[in-house]
Amino acid sequence: MSEESTSFEQAFHHSAERHERVWIFMALVMLALLTVCAMFYVVYDYGVVVKGAGSIRDPDSVMDTPAFRDGQLVQTGPDSYAVHVVGHIWQWTPGVIHVKQGSEVTFYVTSSDVLHGFEVQGTTINLTAVPGAVGKVTYTFSHAGTYHVICNEYCGIEHHSMIGSIVVDPKDAS
Ligand SMILES: [Cu+2]
Helix, strand or coil: CCCHHHHHHHHHHHHHHHHHHHHHHHHHHCCCCCCCHHHHHHHHHHHCCCCCCCCCCCCCHHHHCCCHHCCCCEEECCEEEEEEEEEEEEEEECEEEECCCCEEEEEEEEECCCCCEEEEEECCCCCEEECCEEEEEEEEEECEEEEEEECCCCCCCCCHHHCEEEEECCCCCC
């Protein structure tokens, strides 16, 4: 009787171990799957995404893109304009942008080297110029005057000299 119970216990333990092994195996598989999913998430979904962004595969070739190379203000509507801006050590291209008062300007901003911060003082324009990504911000210049463009992301020894300007000409001036 006691032998029987022993063998029963052994059999029970055996099957319990087998079930445990199955569960351990399943847990490991799920852990591996979760790890792979997390890696995919980080790579494909958690990358730097700038709103309204496009992307540039090779930041070194930014200046080969006509819109960024020319850096011209392009009229897109009666009072709306677009301009492509590149941050590079240590200047903004274009350095000076002229617009008329009341203009709505859409800035497409990127960097050809390191991170820069595109900030236009006296406005709400403030976005990071990321190599490989194109940030987009739209702003209406209701007041005439000169707005300084600064870099607010430390980018090297001459960071402080990275200053551009946006000149907003009064509406009634031709
Ligand atoms: Cu900087």
